[in-house]
Amino acid sequence: xxxxxxxxxxxxxxxxxxxxxxxxxxxxxxxxxxxxxxxxxxxxxxxxxxxxxxxxxxxx
Amino acid sequence: xxxxxxxxxxxxxxxxxxxxxxxxxxxxxxxxxxxxxxxxxxxxxxxxxxxxxxxxxxxxxxxxxxxxxxxxxxxxxxxxxxxxxxxxxxxxxxxxxxxxxxxxxxxxxxxxxxxxxxxxxxxxxxxxxxxxxxxxxxxxxxxxxxxxxxxxxxxxxxxxxxxxxxxxxxxxxxxxxxxxxxxxxxxxxxxxxxxxxxxxxxxxxxxxxxxxxxxxxxxxxxxxxxxxxx
Numbered sequence: 001x002x003x004x005x006x007x008x009x010x011x012x013x014x015x016x017x018x019x020x021x022x023x024x025x026x027x028x029x030x031x032x033x034x035x036x037x038x039x040x041x042x043x044x045x046x047x048x049x050x051x052x053x054x055x056x057x058x059x060x
Numbered sequence: 061x062x063x064x065x066x067x068x069x070x071x072x073x074x075x076x077x078x079x080x081x082x083x084x085x086x087x088x089x090x091x092x093x094x095x096x097x098x099x100x101x102x103x104x105x106x107x108x109x110x111x112x113x114x115x116x117x118x119x120x121x122x123x124x125x126x127x128x129x130x131x132x133x134x135x136x137x138x139x140x141x142x143x144x145x146x147x148x149x150x151x152x153x154x155x156x157x158x159x160x161x162x163x164x165x166x167x168x169x170x171x172x173x174x175x176x177x178x179x180x181x182x183x184x185x186x187x188x189x190x191x192x193x194x195x196x197x198x199x200x201x202x203x204x205x206x207x208x209x210x211x212x213x214x215x216x217x218x219x220x221x222x223x224x225x226x227x228x229x230x231x232x233x234x235x236x237x238x239x240x241x242x243x244x245x246x247x248x249x250x251x252x253x254x255x256x257x258x259x260x261x262x263x264x265x266x267x268x269x270x271x272x273x274x275x276x277x278x279x280x281x282x283x284x285x286x287x288x289x290x
Contacts, residue, residue, distance in 0.1 A: 001074060001077050001078070002077055028088065031085065031088060031089075031092075032092060032096065036089055036092045036093075039089065040092075040093065040097075040191075041161060043093075044256070044260070044261055044262035044263075045188075045189060045190050045191065045256055045259070045260045045261060045262060046161070046164075046188075046191075046256075046262075047229065047256055047262040048164065048186045048187060048188055048189060048196070048254060048255045048256045048265070049159050049169075049171075049186040049254060049265075050227070050229060050230065050231050050232050050234060050235060050254055050265050050267075051229070051230065051232060
């Protein structure tokens, strides 16, 4: 996968490096903004409220 | 050097890269939980605190009744001090209205519909034990008699811890105006703090119940519980 991307990126070593960093940064931003906030709701230590299990009030 | 050997090598290389990538993503998620969530909450707390103090600085609205009524979900309601566990230099925690995921990311959340500070009944506040600033991280260190101070526009409410208990996640009875009795008419002024227990788990809930001891006008200065003289 990484080999394929490396060959795909334009330019010399510098161009390829820049593209790699850019792509990595993009992936991290997407993870932080969209993926992790969703995933963390599945973690147990987010549940700090008491509720009857009917979903109200929402656990957090 | 056979074609089959090349295919196996390519497959193994791909598998290895995938596993390393997944490992890095998991590490990144750990970093997000233990570091980034705290940064987020600290920013939100500072913003909410500024808004709240700005609102308090303005003359009280002319509308009758307690000014606290009608606090919008996710906005600041009051400030909370727990002298036993607050670190030197810590700011008060801004309690937000609401206990949804987004509300609790900002700070400890007040159950909508539960009593407001100083009122007869039960003020119920939930907060994160870990991540998102972990406002209630050390709640287990509270002992009977410890102060929990709530600051509103005009008043310092000093509550004293009367009970610490571990209950099932479904134990909603601790949030009733009279804990444990849904129909009883409340006479006491209680404050209940809830958080998850043990840390990083959701097996049970840690519940702190406190009862109002004093209500001091803010014009009279900080209450003894905060100045260290009691």
